[in-house]
Amino acid sequence: MSDRTLINNLSAATLSVWGGEENSLVQGATQVPVVYSAAYDYPDIETWLDVALDRKPGHIYSRNTNPTVQAFETKIRLLEGAQAATSFASGMAAISNTLFSLLSPGDRIVSVKDSYGGTNKLFLEFLPRFNIRVDLCDTTDHEQIEAAVAAGCKVVYLESPTNPTLKVVDIARIAGAGHRAGAVVVADNTFATPINQNPLALGADLVLHSATKFLGGHGDALGGVVCGDPEWVKRIYHYREITGAALDPMAAFLLIRGMKTLHLRIKQQNESALSIARWLQGHESVASVFYPGLETHPQHDIARRQMRGYGGVLSFMLNGGFGAVKRVLPKLRLARRAANLGSVETIAGPPATTSHVECSAEERQAMGIPEGLIRYSVGIEDTEELIADLSQALKFA
Numbered sequence: 177m178s179d180r181t182l183i184n185n186l187s188a189a190t191l192s193v194w195g196g197e198e199n200s201l202v203q204g205a206t207q208v209p210v211v212y213s214a215a216y217d218y219p220d221i222e223t224w225l226d227v228a229l230d231r232k233p234g235h236i237y238s239r240n241t242n243p244t245v246q247a248f249e250t251k252i253r254l255l256e257g258a259q260a261a262t263s264f265a266s267g268m269a270a271i272s273n274t275l276f277s278l279l280s281p282g283d284r285i286v287s288v289k290d291s292y293g294g295t296n297k298l299f300l301e302f303l304p305r306f307n308i309r310v311d312l313c314d315t316t317d318h319e320q321i322e323a324a325v326a327a328g329c330k331v332v333y334l335e336s337p338t339n340p341t342l343k344v345v346d347i348a349r350i351a352g353a354g355h356r357a358g359a360v361v362v363a364d365n366t367f368a369t370p371i372n373q374n375p376l377a378l379g380a381d382l383v384l385h386s387a388t389k390f391l392g393g394h395g396d397a398l399g400g401v402v403c404g405d406p407e408w409v410k411r412i413y414h415y416r417e418i419t420g421a422a423l424d425p426m427a428a429f430l431l432i433r434g435m436k437t438l439h440l441r442i443k444q445q446n447e448s449a450l451s452i453a454r455w456l457q458g459h460e461s462v463a464s465v466f467y468p469g470l471e472t473h474p475q476h477d478i479a480r481r482q483m484r485g486y487g488g489v490l491s492f493m494l495n496g497g498f499g500a501v502k503r504v505l506p507k508l509r510l511a512r513r514a515a516n517l518g519s520v521e522t523i524a525g526p527p528a529t530t531s532h533v534e535c536s537a538e539e540r541q542a543m544g545i546p547e548g549l550i551r552y553s554v555g556i557e558d559t560e561e562l563i564a565d566l567s568q569a570l571k572f573a
């Protein structure tokens with residue numbers, strides 16, 4: 177099955193299962209093998225040179241490319257409708273390698289205040305050290321973002337929906353502004369996944385993921401990936417070859433295996449999260465619920481336009497603040513209290529120990545992240561049983 181056939185004819189459901197695997201199977205194996213080889217043998221120097229100089233396909237050294245890792249890259253590339261992809265040891269490796277390969281001292285990047293905590297650290301602590309100017313706009317003020325982009329920038333960096341307050345950015349609108357300013361538009365699609373949203377189809381140049389989350393889906397492997405325009409991906413790949421932030425073949429295998437059920441998991445998680453968000457909205461201990469699928473969500477119309485489903489993560493604020501969070505979380509029986517999301521198990525936690533653990537309380541406040549928030553990543557358990565669990569735990573609020 178060639179890539180071309182896959183792109184033209186197959187749905188995301190079929191691509192999740194079949195995409196990217198065909199060229200990696202050996203000796204009749206039905207599953208992609210884990211290739212643990214640091215380097216590759218070339219008795220013929222001419223062929224070795226051809227592969228090394230990218231004139232022929234093949235592998236030289238696993239910090240650069242590896243057959244298992246390549247199968248993972250192809251699967252996600254096809255799901256995102258991209259021409260190229262390169263992977264990383266984690267989502268943060270994908271984000272930092274992307275930004276450091278696209279930006280140079282004196283450049284300016286425009287992004288939003290509500291990015292994931294690690295990304296925000298890059299913006300506030302690391303990029304400025306290299307004299308890269310960072311302009312973080314109010315995530316929901318599209319006029320402000322457009323004006324900041326029009327003032328001139330090298331990169332526009334978006335995340336939608338955002339972690340942990342589930343704000344939604346109009347990707348097509350901001351990508352248009354980015355292109356008018358001659359910028360590269362990058363979108364973090366971790367929360368939506370390619371099942372719910374394809375930023376490249378909305379105009380972004382690059383889409384990236386923490387594969388640790390929904391792509392892998394089982395909380396057992398770290399990984400990251402960036403997909404999109406071959407010219408940009410090549411530049412990022414070259415930087416990653418040298419920084420050495422390569423994805424491990426075993427992690428790639430686990431991510432491939434997880435992705436085979438991506439479409440099923442996301443379908444269930446979309447449905448379950450919407451039901452739970454609606455239920456939480458009516459609960460007396462809950463001050464507000466953040467979920468783009470709710471008609472009351474301030475950017476619901478944008479979400480409806482650019483997403484096919486609203487994802488498996490929601491967050492909610494308790495009337496009793498952080499004290500109530502501390503009382504309720506230990507009572508949940510069907511949730512891991514952990515700094516992760518996107519897994520088959522439900523996972524819950526406050527921003528102070530999850531998405532924004534790297535930030536101080538003051539920084540979280542400046543970003544508008546309430547301390548009394550619970551981020552709730554819905555697993556694939558029975559929806560009614562999750563609601564019953566929340567119901568008994570919220571009695572302690």
Ligand SMILES: Cc1ncc(COP(=O)(O)O)c(C=O)c1O
Pocket residue numbers: 266267268269292294335339364366367385386387388389398399400531
């Ligand atoms: C939206 C988003 N992007 C990136 C990351 C970073 O990914 P990783 O933890 O795999 O480095 C996270 C992690 O939570 C995330 O939620």
